[in-house]
Amino acid sequence: MADFPYRFGIEEELFLADARTRGTPGNKAVAFHKAAARKLERVEPELLQLQVEISSPPSTSFAEARDTLGNLRASLAEIGAQHGISVFAAGTHPVARWRRQTATKAERYQQLMQELGMLGHRNVVCGMHVHVEVPEPERRVEMMNRLLPFMPVLLALSTSSPFWQGRLTGLKGYRLSAFGELPRTGLPDLFADADDYARYVRIMTQAGAVKDASYLWWTIRPSLKYPTLELRVADSCTNLDDAITIAALYRCLVRLVGRRPEINRALSGASRGVVAENLFRAQADGAKAELINEKQERALPFSETLAALLALVAEDVQALGCVREVEGARSIAERGTSADMQIATFQRHAAGNGEPGSDRDALYAVVDQLSRETANRDER
Numbered sequence: 001m002a003d004f005p006y007r008f009g010i011e012e013e014l015f016l017a018d019a020r021t022r023g024t025p026g027n028k029a030v031a032f033h034k035a036a037a038r039k040l041e042r043v044e045p046e047l048l049q050l051q052v053e054i055s056s057p058p059s060t061s062f063a064e065a066r067d068t069l070g071n072l073r074a075s076l077a078e079i080g081a082q083h084g085i086s087v088f089a090a091g092t093h094p095v096a097r098w099r100r101q102t103a104t105k106a107e108r109y110q111q112l113m114q115e116l117g118m119l120g121h122r123n124v125v126c127g128m129h130v131h132v133e134v135p136e137p138e139r140r141v142e143m144m145n146r147l148l149p150f151m152p153v154l155l156a157l158s159t160s161s162p163f164w165q166g167r168l169t170g171l172k173g174y175r176l177s178a179f180g181e182l183p184r185t186g187l188p189d190l191f192a193d194a195d196d197y198a199r200y201v202r203i204m205t206q207a208g209a210v211k212d213a214s215y216l217w218w219t220i221r222p223s224l225k226y227p228t229l230e231l232r233v234a235d236s237c238t239n240l241d242d243a244i245t246i247a248a249l250y251r252c253l254v255r256l257v258g259r260r261p262e263i264n265r266a267l268s269g270a271s272r273g274v275v276a277e278n279l280f281r282a283q284a285d286g287a288k289a290e291l292i293n294e295k296q297e298r299a300l301p302f303s304e305t306l307a308a309l310l311a312l313v314a315e316d317v318q319a320l321g322c323v324r325e326v327e328g329a330r331s332i333a334e335r336g337t338s339a340d341m342q343i344a345t346f347q348r349h350a351a352g353n354g355e356p357g358s359d360r361d362a363l364y365a366v367v368d369q370l371s372r373e374t375a376n377r378d379e380r
Helices: 028-039 062-082 107-116 137-158 175-179 194-206 240-259 269-288 302-312 314-320 323-335 338-350 358-375
Strands: 008-018 043-045 051-055 085-088 127-133 220-222 228-235 291-293 298-300
Touching: 008 028, 008 062, 008 240, 008 358, 028 043, 028 051, 028 062, 028 085, 051 062, 062 085, 062 240, 062 358, 085 358, 127 240, 137 194, 137 220, 137 228, 137 240, 137 269, 137 291, 137 302, 137 323, 175 269, 228 240, 240 314, 240 323, 269 291, 269 302, 269 338, 291 302, 298 302, 302 314, 302 323, 314 323, 338 358
Parallel strands: none
Antiparallel strands: 008 051, 008 085, 008 127, 043 051, 127 228, 220 228, 291 298
């Protein structure tokens, strides 16, 4: 299985904002979505009208994926400018209020809103999903289990959600907490094998809890639509190169556990508990988090955890030809994530002036910065 090409695809959820108020775009979003659908491929609506999703096709080239996503980001920014809308990538919207959200008028989304009630309106979050092809269907569940300990690192590198409802949360990655209000989110359970997972899905569907496995919204899951393991833990990355780095690292991790069945074998309930704690640490501190090493039974600085992980996947990085992309993880750890940038921008515009509405102006500055960086195809 190590010689398989491990094709991948990236899905990015983006936010829309009224270019003047920086908040919910309201009726402007309808015209924006119609124009985007008419002019662009690989663009889809999401649950709420202030969200839009873009994707790259199955590929083995990160350069191709970057070009596709970069062009789509820039094109959506141009369409947005024509409709008084800003487009940006982040895990949460710094300004928009959940009470003002409108669901997309599609059958699946309308039904979801009926089932979820207020939770659907509160789902003002955007993530990045990465599909990596796994050629043996019977192995996807056990590989999902063994990939769980790596989820906190991938989240830490992607954190871009320090704000919620116009307020600093004190966390670098609040998105998972907001998304966690929904059922069937968070870490998947440790399934015994593929049959155990299939039994769970069968029970859930026959009982009417879900229509199918696409309603399981875990941080990682076997995809129903594609022959892949789908990463869902990451916040939507403002910086496109950060998104590519995380996708490349995840692809290498999938290859790692595919070729080395002893990696993270026989995880226990305690193991899953450590992963859950590390996820919160990643939410709280992003790429500065101290993560617990289960074997050593102590917390390590993120730099040490990342260095050990990169050493572990070194063979896979070389085999998949993504040295430059994966090395970007060290840069993220050194300079910080989008969350750090957002907080710095907010503090720079709000600090010490004492003017009424200064927090509002600082939030506006954050949205503007997010919009500029999202559309920048030439970050490299």
